[in-house]
Amino acid sequence: MLILTCPNCGVTAEETEFHAGGEAHLKRFGPGATDAEFESYLFMRENPKGVHFERWRHVYGCGKWFHAARDTVTLEVFGTYTAQTSTIPQDILDKVRDRRPNWQGQGAPR
Amino acid sequence: MKKYSAFAVAREAIRHHTGWQRAWRDAQPKKRYDVIIIGAGGHGLATAYYLGKNFGITNVAILEKGWLGGGNTGRNTTIIRSNYLQDPSAAIYEKARSLYETMSQDLNYNVMFSPRGVIMLAQTHHEVRGYQRTAHANALQGVQTEFIGPEKVKQLVPIINIDGPRYPVLGGLWQQRGGTARHDAVAWGYARACSDMGMDVIQKCEVTGIRQDNGKVTGVTTNRGDIDCDKLGIVVAGHSGHLADMAGFRLPIESVALQALVSEPIKPCMDVVVMANTVHGYMSQSDKGEMVIGGGTDGYNNYTQRGAFHHIEETVRALVETFPMVSRLKMLRQWGGIVDVTGDRSPILSKTPVDGVFVNCGWGTGGFKAIPGSGWAMAELIAKGRSPLTDAFGLNRFQEGRFIDESVAAGVAH
Numbered sequence: 001m002l003i004l005t006c007p008n009c010g011v012t013a014e015e016t017e018f019h020a021g022g023e024a025h026l027k028r029f030g031p032g033a034t035d036a037e038f039e040s041y042l043f044m045r046e047n048p049k050g051v052h053f054e055r056w057r058h059v060y061g062c063g064k065w066f067h068a069a070r071d072t073v074t075l076e077v078f079g080t081y082t083a084q085t086s087t088i089p090q091d092i093l094d095k096v097r098d099r100r101p102n103w104q105g106q107g108a109p110r
Numbered sequence: 111m112k113k114y115s116a117f118a119v120a121r122e123a124i125r126h127h128t129g130w131q132r133a134w135r136d137a138q139p140k141k142r143y144d145v146i147i148i149g150a151g152g153h154g155l156a157t158a159y160y161l162g163k164n165f166g167i168t169n170v171a172i173l174e175k176g177w178l179g180g181g182n183t184g185r186n187t188t189i190i191r192s193n194y195l196q197d198p199s200a201a202i203y204e205k206a207r208s209l210y211e212t213m214s215q216d217l218n219y220n221v222m223f224s225p226r227g228v229i230m231l232a233q234t235h236h237e238v239r240g241y242q243r244t245a246h247a248n249a250l251q252g253v254q255t256e257f258i259g260p261e262k263v264k265q266l267v268p269i270i271n272i273d274g275p276r277y278p279v280l281g282g283l284w285q286q287r288g289g290t291a292r293h294d295a296v297a298w299g300y301a302r303a304c305s306d307m308g309m310d311v312i313q314k315c316e317v318t319g320i321r322q323d324n325g326k327v328t329g330v331t332t333n334r335g336d337i338d339c340d341k342l343g344i345v346v347a348g349h350s351g352h353l354a355d356m357a358g359f360r361l362p363i364e365s366v367a368l369q370a371l372v373s374e375p376i377k378p379c380m381d382v383v384v385m386a387n388t389v390h391g392y393m394s395q396s397d398k399g400e401m402v403i404g405g406g407t408d409g410y411n412n413y414t415q416r417g418a419f420h421h422i423e424e425t426v427r428a429l430v431e432t433f434p435m436v437s438r439l440k441m442l443r444q445w446g447g448i449v450d451v452t453g454d455r456s457p458i459l460s461k462t463p464v465d466g467v468f469v470n471c472g473w474g475t476g477g478f479k480a481i482p483g484s485g486w487a488m489a490e491l492i493a494k495g496r497s498p499l500t501d502a503f504g505l506n507r508f509q510e511g512r513f514i515d516e517s518v519a520a521g522v523a524h
Contacts, residue, residue: 001419001420015420019409020410022364023364023411035509042453042508043362043453044361044362045361045363045364046351047351047363047364048351048355049349049352070410072411072413072414073413075414106355
């Protein structure tokens, strides 16, 4: 059972209170994009075995979206952060590197 | 290889079972193979088997990082059916189902295929219409299915609660030639047949890199040394994304844990497979008497092979509602497997951006039923460069928008 802290309302709760929303920081493409770019935005996913950056929604709480950094093998949650950003905040990267010194950025948005 | 037969059992009984051979050789990797298949699960072994049987390609190695059939092949709920909505799905799943019928004879290995029938319950009016549509589509595809009413469901499954509190049973999609098979035996039977053809099934051999030269594959790096090959098949289910990353391309796949559990063994009480997609649970009874129960997937990417506890709660709640007697059962074991889910819930059997590398993945929550058909089609794809069964399942369908949308038809109980 994951335990996540919603950065919007500050509540710490079990995963049943949240809903996972897939990979975070997807680069959006629309009209004028190439087929490959649009395919990449819609379907291609990092799916790393290790550190993963993802979107969550606090459905049975404040209802707002946020981001989380989590390990897909150990299920360790490195931290949660605001959804109002297109890059990973430095303090989250530091927390990941602190726990995974050999991490080379696999799974981070390209 | 000595043939298994009633005579062999009698002969070995007389000589105290001293004459049985190993089912497959414990092979050491050679320097080079024509084809390397990564992943000795059902799909990988079936691919190798049909490469040899249908195309005479026997200089083949099947590499497995763990033990043979220890991934999803040994972790599923063994259901076999082919009642899919879309034509390309029906074609490959029906090919698989029909191959299961004669698999024990073909492999000379008893896979205990039991065509006991599969019912998918319709518990909302939307589902009734959906399954009637599927039944009509199946009639056109040559897949034998039938939409049956609640009385027939009750007659086939006496332990079912037709008048459920939330979702009464309104009917069901009935495939009489669907059923179950012994999942381990499928992997073992293929491995024995492959080994007999001279192929090397190499366990505890983990691929750590994929070597290429000018965009063409030249071999793999493993924990047991480098091995060269002309063609490479990646058939690793949940770890497909991980292997694709080594080869330098991405796949439209996310990996999640899917759970199953079995109860204590009880006397025979249900001789068909029942799937209840609305309340989210499916169940069959194994030959040992255990009730084999399939549950839901986790909502987030993971590689844990166990799954979140609250999904068991949801599954068991659904089953208690559908089969009240389940409330008296103790559960014996629970486990999880990593399934590779695509956007349209259909598999990928395709060439890749790397010349000579082929992928067979994306079977998601329903790969076991497809093993022989998948292997048959994948072997043709690797040997000849294309197969009529795989044409629709290429990676390019995501760019071209030609989805094979089974997410509605299959739901989670896939």
